[in-house]
Amino acid sequence: MDSESKIQGEFVCPVPIERYATVLLAHGGGGKLTHQLIEQLFLPAFGNSLLEERHDGAILNVDSGRIAFTTDSYIIHPLFFPGGDIGSLSINGTVNDLAMCGARPLYLSAGFILEEGLPMDTLRRVVQSMKLAAENAGVRLVTGDTKVVDRGKGDGIFINTAGIGLIESGCHISPANVRPGDRILLSGDIGRHGIAIMAVREGLEFESTIMSDCAALSDIVLSLLATGVEVHCLRDLTRGGLASALIEIAETSSLHFEIHEAEIPVQEDVKGACEILGFDPLYVANEGRFVSFVPANDAERALQRMRAHPLGNQARIIGTVKSDNPGLVTMQSRIGGTRVVDMLSGEQLPRIC
Amino acid sequence: MDSESKIQGEFVCPVPIERYATVLLAHGGGGKLTHQLIEQLFLPAFGNSLLEERHDGAILNVDSGRIAFTTDSYIIHPLFFPGGDIGSLSINGTVNDLAMCGARPLYLSAGFILEEGLPMDTLRRVVQSMKLAAENAGVRLVTGDTKVVDRGKGDGIFINTAGIGLIESGCHISPANVRPGDRILLSGDIGRHGIAIMAVREGLEFESTIMSDCAALSDIVLSLLATGVEVHCLRDLTRGGLASALIEIAETSSLHFEIHEAEIPVQEDVKGACEILGFDPLYVANEGRFVSFVPANDAERALQRMRAHPLGNQARIIGTVKSDNPGLVTMQSRIGGTRVVDMLSGEQLPRIC
Numbered sequence: 001m002d003s004e005s006k007i008q009g010e011f012v013c014p015v016p017i018e019r020y021a022t023v024l025l026a027h028g029g030g031g032k033l034t035h036q037l038i039e040q041l042f043l044p045a046f047g048n049s050l051l052e053e054r055h056d057g058a059i060l061n062v063d064s065g066r067i068a069f070t071t072d073s074y075i076i077h078p079l080f081f082p083g084g085d086i087g088s089l090s091i092n093g094t095v096n097d098l099a100m101c102g103a104r105p106l107y108l109s110a111g112f113i114l115e116e117g118l119p120m121d122t123l124r125r126v127v128q129s130m131k132l133a134a135e136n137a138g139v140r141l142v143t144g145d146t147k148v149v150d151r152g153k154g155d156g157i158f159i160n161t162a163g164i165g166l167i168e169s170g171c172h173i174s175p176a177n178v179r180p181g182d183r184i185l186l187s188g189d190i191g192r193h194g195i196a197i198m199a200v201r202e203g204l205e206f207e208s209t210i211m212s213d214c215a216a217l218s219d220i221v222l223s224l225l226a227t228g229v230e231v232h233c234l235r236d237l238t239r240g241g242l243a244s245a246l247i248e249i250a251e252t253s254s255l256h257f258e259i260h261e262a263e264i265p266v267q268e269d270v271k272g273a274c275e276i277l278g279f280d281p282l283y284v285a286n287e288g289r290f291v292s293f294v295p296a297n298d299a300e301r302a303l304q305r306m307r308a309h310p311l312g313n314q315a316r317i318i319g320t321v322k323s324d325n326p327g328l329v330t331m332q333s334r335i336g337g338t339r340v341v342d343m344l345s346g347e348q349l350p351r352i353c
Numbered sequence: 354m355d356s357e358s359k360i361q362g363e364f365v366c367p368v369p370i371e372r373y374a375t376v377l378l379a380h381g382g383g384g385k386l387t388h389q390l391i392e393q394l395f396l397p398a399f400g401n402s403l404l405e406e407r408h409d410g411a412i413l414n415v416d417s418g419r420i421a422f423t424t425d426s427y428i429i430h431p432l433f434f435p436g437g438d439i440g441s442l443s444i445n446g447t448v449n450d451l452a453m454c455g456a457r458p459l460y461l462s463a464g465f466i467l468e469e470g471l472p473m474d475t476l477r478r479v480v481q482s483m484k485l486a487a488e489n490a491g492v493r494l495v496t497g498d499t500k501v502v503d504r505g506k507g508d509g510i511f512i513n514t515a516g517i518g519l520i521e522s523g524c525h526i527s528p529a530n531v532r533p534g535d536r537i538l539l540s541g542d543i544g545r546h547g548i549a550i551m552a553v554r555e556g557l558e559f560e561s562t563i564m565s566d567c568a569a570l571s572d573i574v575l576s577l578l579a580t581g582v583e584v585h586c587l588r589d590l591t592r593g594g595l596a597s598a599l600i601e602i603a604e605t606s607s608l609h610f611e612i613h614e615a616e617i618p619v620q621e622d623v624k625g626a627c628e629i630l631g632f633d634p635l636y637v638a639n640e641g642r643f644v645s646f647v648p649a650n651d652a653e654r655a656l657q658r659m660r661a662h663p664l665g666n667q668a669r670i671i672g673t674v675k676s677d678n679p680g681l682v683t684m685q686s687r688i689g690g691t692r693v694v695d696m697l698s699g700e701q702l703p704r705i706c
Contacts, residue, residue, distance in 0.1 A: 030592025030638075031697040035601075054605050055527055056450040056588065057423030059520065064417035070410030071462035071515055072498045077506075097409040109424035111513045113466070145425045145513075149704065155506040160464045160498075162424055162515030167412065174408055235409065239383025248388075252407050285383075344384040351502065 017041055023118040028148025037146060041124060045131040046110075050142040058142035060107060060164070068101035070094060071162040077351045079126065079156055081200050083192075083212030087129030089287060090159040092216045093238070093353060095137045099218040100234040100290065102173040102225060103165025105137060110144040110161050115154035126157055137216035139163070165218075169225050175252035177232040182321040183299035184257060185292045187220065187306055188213070188314040189265035190242050194284035194349050195273045204276075206269050215288030220309040224292065229302045233293040236286070238353055240344065243282040245291060246329045247343045254326040259319030259341075261333045282331075283344055285352045293321065370394055376471040381501025390499060394477060398484040399463075403495040411495035413460060413517070421454035423447060424515040430704045432479065432509055434553050436545075436565030440482030442640060443512040445569045446591070446706060448490045452571040453587040453643065455526040455578060456518025458490060463497040463514050468507035479510060490569035492516070518571075522578050528605035530585040535674040536652035537610060538645045540573065540659055541566070541667040542618035543595050547637035547702050548626045557629075559622050568641030573662040577645065582655045586646040589639070591706055593697065596635040598644060599682045600696045607679040612672030612694075614686045635684075636697055638705045646674065 017040040026033045043051065050058040074090040084092075091108065098105040110130070114123065134141055196212040198204065217236060225231060233253075235245045242264070250257050266274075266281045274281050288311060294302045299317055306312035329341040370393040379386040396404065403411045427443040437445075444461065451458040463483070467476065487494055549565040551557065570589060578584060586606075588598045595617070603610050619627075619634045627634050641664060647655045652670055659665035682694040 025703045026698050029697070029703065030597055033698055034592075035696070053527055053529070054601065056453040057421040057456070057516075057518075059454060059527075060420050060422055062415050062418065062420055065415065067413050067415055068410040069413055069460060069462060069517060070496050071464045071513070073464040073466050073500045073513060075466060075500045075502050100409040101412060103410070107422060109422060109515050111424045111426040111464075111515075113426050113428060113511055143423050147426045147428045147704075147706075149428050149508060149511075152505065153508040155502060158466055158502075158511070160424070160426060160513035160515075162462045162464075162513075163410075164422060164517070165410075174406060174412075176406070239387075244383055248407065343388070344382070345379050345386055350378045350382065351500075353500075 017120065020120050022120060023114045023116060023123060023148055025116050025148050025150060028114065028146055034146060041127060042144065045127045046141040048140050050140065066167040068098050068103035068165045068167060070097040071160060072097060073158060073160040074353060075158050075351055076353055077155065078200055079122065081212055082196050082209045084214035085126060085129050086157055086159055087126035088133040089214055089353060090161045091130050091133035091137060092214055092287060094161040094163040095139060095216045095218050096236045098163050098165035099221040100236055101165065101167065102169060102171045103167045104222060105139045105163055105165040105218050107142045107164045108139050108161050110141055110159060112146045113154055113158040114146065114148045115156050116148055116151045118156050137218055171225055171231055173231055173234050175233055175249045178249060178253040178255055178293045178321055179232060180255060180321050180323040181296050182232055182293045183296050183317050184259060184319040184321065185294065185302055185306065186264060186316050186318045187290050187312045189267050190237060190286055190289055191266055191270040191274060191281035191284040193287045194352055195270050197352055198277065198349055206273060208269060210269055210273065213286055213288035215311055217288060217290055217311065220306065220311045223309055224302060224305050227301060227305045229294050229298040231292055231294055234290055236290045238285050238287060241283040241285055243341045244343055247341065250329050251327045256322040256325040257319055257329045258322055259329065259331050261331055263316045263318040265314050265316065282341065287353065370473065373473050375473060376467045376469060376476060376501055378469050378501050378503060381467065381499055387499060394480060395497065398480045399494040401493050403493065419520040421451050421456035421518045421520060423450040424513060425450060426511060426513040427706060428511050428704055429706055430508065431553055432475065434565055435549050435562045437567035438479060438482050439510055439512060440479035441486040442567055442706060443514045444483050444486035444490060445567055445640060447514040447516040448492060448569045448571050449589045451516050451518035452574040453589050454518065454520065455522060455524045456520045457575060458492045458516055458518040458571050460495045460517045461492050461514050463494055463512060465499045466507055466511040467499065467501045468509050469501055469504045471509050490571055524578055524584055526584055526587050528586055528602045531602060531606040531608055531646045531674055532585060533608060533674050533676040534649050535585055535646045536649050536670050537612060537672040537674065538647065538655055538659065539617060539669050539671045540643050540665045542620050543590060543639055543642055544619055544623040544627060544634035544637040546640045547705055548623050550705055551630065551702055559626060561622060563622055563626065566639050566641035568664055570641060570643055570664065573659065573664045576662055577655060577658050580654060580658045582647050582651040584645055584647055587643055589643040591638050591640060594636040594638055596694045597696055600694065603682050604680045609675040609678040610672055610682045611675055612682065612684050614684055616669045616671040618667050618669065635694065640706065
C-alpha cells in the first residue's frame, strides 16, 4: 500500500456565506472562513486579474515617472448616511487625496477591521457600495486584508484604503508652490457632509434631507489640469473643513490667504442647521469639495472649466494669496470687518470620516 | 484703518504633547491637536523629505518596471509581547508581504486608529518601535493618517500599513508558477510568534521566555534572489501558520505538496507549550518565517544561501511538489503514516497579528 492510498481527508464544502448572519472571529482567522469571505463576498465584488492572483501583494506595471501614494482610515459613525456610506466614502476619500496630488487614481488597497457580530448583510452592502464607487472613479481594488476584533473592541466596520495614482502632467502641486497673487478657487457649497452625518446621528429633522457631498473629485481635477492652467496647489476640504485646509496650506507655504465670506456658498438648510447646532460651516467637513490655487491670469479660465463640471457648477473665486501676514488666513465678513480664521483644537464633530 | 490692522487673532502655542497623558478624541479631529500629534510625535520619528511635504499624499519617483503593492491591518492583542510589539509587527508584516512578491520594500503608509484614552506614552513607544523597524528594513514611511474613536469603540491601537516595493529582478513569483518537482524550503523553526502571544495573554510561564520570531524578511529574500535561483513562489507563514500557507498555494496552483514532519523544526519549549494548549504548531502563526518553492536542481544552492543568513540558519527542505492530488497538502509523519493537512475553520488564536 503506497502512501497515496492512505490519504483519508477530503475538503468539506463550507457552509455558504449566506448562512452566516453575522461576522465571526473566525472570519478573520486566515482559515476556511476567511477564504470563504474572500471568495464569496470580496472577489465577486472587486474581482480583477490582479486581485485574483491571491498573492501577498499585487504586482503592478508602472511607467517611469511620478506616482502619488496616500492612505486614510475611515471610522465614520453611522455607517450609512444620506448621500453615501463608509464604503463609498472609503473609495472617494482616498481617490480624492490622489486627485489632490494631481494624480490619476489607479489602484487601491482595502484593509477591513470588522467587529465580531457585524451583520453579514451590512458588510455586503458596504462592499457593494465600494464596488460602485470604485467603478465610478475608475480605480481597481488590487490587494486587501480582513481582520476581525472581538465584540466591543471595534465599532462595526473600520476601513483603511491606500491608493496609488499616476501623475501624468508636468504639474507640481504642493503647498510649497503657492505664490503671492494666486487666486483661491472653491469648487462648491460647503458643510453638507458634516451636517448630513450630524442630522442622522442626532435624529434631527429638517424640511428636506441634507445630503452629503461625498464624491470622487478625480474627474473634475484632471479636467482642470487638462486645460493647461498652472495649478499650484489643491486640497480637499475634509476634517476641519475649508478653514483648516486653508490654514494648513497658509502655514506650510508661509503666506497669507485673504478670503471673502460673501463668496463662500452655503446651502440655506445647512446654514440653518449650523445656526441651530452652534457650528461654523467654515469648519464643517466636506467629502466632495476642494480648493485650488492658480495664478491670477489663469483664474478665470480655471473657474470656467470647473463650472463646466457637475461637481464644480457652483465654483467661485473666494480669495487671494498675499505675503503680508505669513501663515494667516483672514476673512472679510459680509459687513466689511476682517477676522483671523483660526484653527480649532479638535473637530466640531468626531468620527465624521 | 485698513483691513490688515484690524487683525486681532494670533496663534496660541498649544500645550506641548507631553502634557497630554492620554489620546483625546480631538487628536483625531484634524485641528490643532492633530497637527501637534503629527509635528511633535510622528514627524520626529518618521521625518523625511516626502513626509514633510505635508501634502495629501506622497509623490514618489519610480522607474519603469514592476512594483508590488500590499496592505495589512494590525490588531494584535496585547500590544507588547516578547520579541516585538504592534509597531515593529506593523512594519515587518507589510515589508514581508512585499518581500514575498520578490520586491525590495521602499515606501510605507501608516494609518492609525487610536482609542480615546490610550496613554500617550504607549503611542510613543509604538511609534518609536515602528521607527526602528523601518530603519532596519530600509523602508521610509511617507504618508499617514490618524483617526481617534471613542472609548470602548476600539482597543488601544490598530495600525494599517500599506507598502510599495520595487521588483528588481526578472523573477515571476506567484502561486501560479509552482511546478511539479519543485522543492519546498522552510526558512526556520515554526510556532514561536503565536505561542509568545498566547503566553503573555494567558499569563503562562515556561522555563524560558518564548520570543516571537517577528522580523523583516526582505534581506534574506533579496539575497536568495541574488543567487539567480529561479524562485517560483514565496509565502510568509502568518495567520494559520505553515499549514494554511501551503494549502492556499496548493489550491491556487492545483498541485499536491508532500511534506515531511521530521524536517519541520519546532523549538522544544514551543512543542511543549503546544501540547499543553492543545495546538498544532503547523497552524500557529509566525512573523519571520517563510517557505520558498524552487526547482529541484536549484534546491541545494537555495538552501545554502538561506542558511548563510541569520534569519535562515535552520532552513530545511521540507517537501516536494507533485501533481497527483491537485489542491492537497499531505504530510508524512515521523512514524511513516501520511495524512492530509486540512485547513482550519478559523484561527486557533484570534488577534495574533
